[in-house]
Amino acid sequence: MKRKEFIKKTSLLVGGGVLSPYILPSGRLFAKTGTEKASHVVLIMFAGGVRQQESVLGRYLEDSQGVSGAAGNIMPNLFDGAPPNKKVVYGLDVPGEVKGTDPIPMMVSSPLSKEGLFFPEVRAQSAGHYVGLNTLLTGSTATTQGLKVRPRNPTIFEYLRKHRGFSASECWFLGNGIGNSTPLLNSSDVLDYGLQYGANLFIPPVTFGSQGKAILSNGKAYTQQELRPMYDMKSFLDQSFDLEKSLQNSIVNSDWEKTKIKEFIRNTFVKQQLGQIPSPPNAGGSDAITATYAAEVMKEFKPRMMALNMSQVDGCHSNFTGYLRSLHRADHIVGWLHEYVKNNIPEMADNTIFIIAPECGRNQNPNPIIDENDWFAYDHSDWNALRVWSVMVGKNVPKMKVGNESNPTGRLTDIVPTIADIFGIYDEVKSSSYIDPLATSQFMRI
Amino acid sequence: MIMRNFKYIFICYIIICTCSCKRKVEVSYGVNSVDVYDSKAQKIKPKNEAEYISILYTNLFQSPISPSILYQTQNVLYSIGDQSAAKEMLLSNYFNLPGLNIPSNDYMRNNTEAFIIETYKRFMLRQPNQSEIYFFKKYIEENSEATVEMVYTAFAASDEYGFY
Known part of the structure; x- marks a missing residue:
């Protein structure tokens, strides 16, 4: 081989070897990193249909059950405002007193909405x-979305993994829970994205509940060394099957990631x-x-993107x-999780943005079902x-309130472009043609 | 009179004996061993979770799984995103249960080719081709840490085993 040719080929080989690990699945050489606002995002999908009146507006029993003088904030970790004077039902039980009298x-030291970007009146x-839930994870209006099928549009996980x-x-x-197709939300069925870019998934009440314990806890603990032959052989079998x-039908982790998950x-x-x-x-x-x-997952994996879903508030269909009680506890859970990350996971403590938003609200008028206190229940179907x-609260998030009851600002589809904006792939997501054309980053709504 | 009665009794005795003592015909049925698939390309339908779990359990324990355990296992697999990881954990759990019906590591090492063919027939319901036999034979011979459990886990967690 001539010297010139040798140098040319060697340079190409070395250059390729150095650069190839940085080529993203989307074909770009480097990810946009200059505009990253934080290294981690935790999205809390809160919490199964929440009425504005009892949450952000702090009306407690006043608007819903017609109890005058019974307004007050029962979500102190999220919203600012004094608790109701008539403290009944929602708090902890005190022996000898009316149930739930102890909030x-x-x-948290200060309500999260005061510490970050707060949109009090958003349109779902x-x-x-x-x-x-699809809207929160895909940024699309999801009008054709049915149950028992994966999201029809790419989720934020897929955008982040691809672009x-x-x-994984x-x-x-x-x-x-495994009901209501929740386990399908870790990836869409879009061919260009899909499970190959999907997120890891646990349904903790099942995975780590009695069923998971019965089925998984007795497993043999193999070392990485012991598992190597299995992965070699499986790899041969999978390559020859060429799925x-x-x-x-599943997301794929690397062998190392899989071992870590197990x-x-x-x-x-x-x-x-x-x-x-x-x-x-x-x-x-x-x-x-x-x-x-x-x-626990955050402590172990320090995920860049985590979404979790809460839904116990949905008992409102039949029990106000x-x-x-659930609303007050969901607020407590959010506060606990926020503080847990701050105090126990140093890698995420000052480098995380929390986003909390309900997937839908609840009706203006009640249904006819009354509960033990003769209070009416509420469904979710009207305006x-x-x-x-x-x-939104955390690193690089301004402290600001945008909009109010008479000036609605923002759409629920904004959450995905907002997360994309945090990680520096706003343009890719916005131009993907899959998200709501009216959606935009909340940072741009200010 | 006595002689006449004896005659009747004797005739009845003959009738009873000839009617009741028929030779029993032994009939037995068997199943011929056949390979279901000629090639892996014929497998185009994914097994659902219930099919996967019940087939795997029957394969390993040679007895059917109870409906309640099947239901629990289905839920648990559904609750984990990486199905491959979930199935590997399920298998490692099975390998710790009594009643497991799998060959020994000695058998695998001493009868490698036969073991490979049996494993393909047991999991993939087909004969391995020559390249598959070659790969596994070489791999098992060259890797002392390859155990029957690891071979079975690789087969049961493979993409092909998820299809029929």
């Missing part, structure tokens, strides 16, 4: 749960047995369990008393169910 103490695009180069274990979705992308599951059961898993002190049920294991709010 749960605040977890749907009054339903699954479409609402920002995040690995850097993106997580934690759902609070078509459209038939893929170790995490195994260790979690051990920690569970030893009582070493911290949880929100004054809340139970599937929402608290989801937040508990979301904290339970709704108030009032399209009224929601959003709170």
Whole structure:
């Protein structure tokens, strides 16, 4: 080989070898990193249909049940405002007193809406749960979305993995139940995106509940060295089968990530047995369990993007008393999770943005169902169910309130472009043609 | 009179004996062993979770899974995003349960080719081709840490095993 040719070929080979690890799945050489506002985002999909009146407006029993003089804030971790004078039902039970008379103490030092970007009156695009959750994760209006099918448009996880180069274990979705198609929300079925760019998923009440314990906790703990032959052989089998992308039915982690996930599951059961898993002190049920294991996942994987879903507030369809209790506890759970990250995960503490937004609101008028206190219940189907709010707090987020009840500002579809903006891929997401054309980053709505 | 009665009794005895003592015909049925697939390309339909779990359980324990365990297992698999990781954990759990019906590591090492063919037939319901036999034979011979559990896990967690 001639000297010139040798040098040319060697340079190309070396250059290719150096650059190839940085080529993103989308074909770009480098991700946009200059405009990244924070390294981590936690999206809390709150919490199963929340009425403006009892949440952001602090009306407690005044607007819903016609109890005069019973206004007040029952969500102190999220919103500013004094608690109601008539403290009944929503707090903790005190022996010898009326149930729920003791509000749960605040977890945060100042309400999150005061510490960040607060949109008190946002328009949702749907009054339903699954479409609402889809909207929060895809940035589309999701008008053709049905249950039991994956999102029809790419999720934020897929945008981040494809255009920002995040690995599977850097993106997580934690759902609070296997009903209502929740486990399908970690990826869309769009061919260009889809499961190949999907997020890891746990449904903690199942994965780490009694069923998961019965099925998974007795597993043998293999070392990475012991597993190597298995992955070699599996790789041979999979390559020779050559599964078509459209038939893929699961997200794919690297062998290293997969081993880490399995170790995490195994260790979690051990920690569970030893009582070493911290949880929100004054809340139970599937929402608290989801937040508990979301904290564990964050501690272990430090995900760049995590979304978690809460829905116990949805009991409002038939029990307004339970709704108030759940709302107060959902607020407590958010406060606990925020403080947990701040105090226990140094890598994320000052480098995370929390976004909290309901997937839909609730009706203006009640249904005929009354509960133990003779209070009316509320469904979600009318114009009032399209009224929601959003709170964003964390690194590089300005302290500001944008809009009010008479001046609605922002759409629920804004959440995805906002997250894209935080990670520096706003243009890619906005030009993908999959998101709501009216959606924009909340930073740009200021 | 006695003689006449004896005659009747004798005739009845003969009738009873000839009617009741028929030779029993032994009939037995069997199933011929056949390979379901000639090639992996014939597998185009994904198994659903219930199919996957019940087939795997029956394969490993040679007995059917109980409906309640099947239901629980389905839920747990559905609750984990990476199905491959979930299935590997499920298998490692199975390998810790009593009643497992799998060959020994000694058998695999001493009868490698037969083991490979049996494993392909057991999991993939087909004969391996020559390149598959070559790969696994070489791999098992050259890697002392390759155990039956690891081979079975690789097969059960493979893409092909998820299809029929």
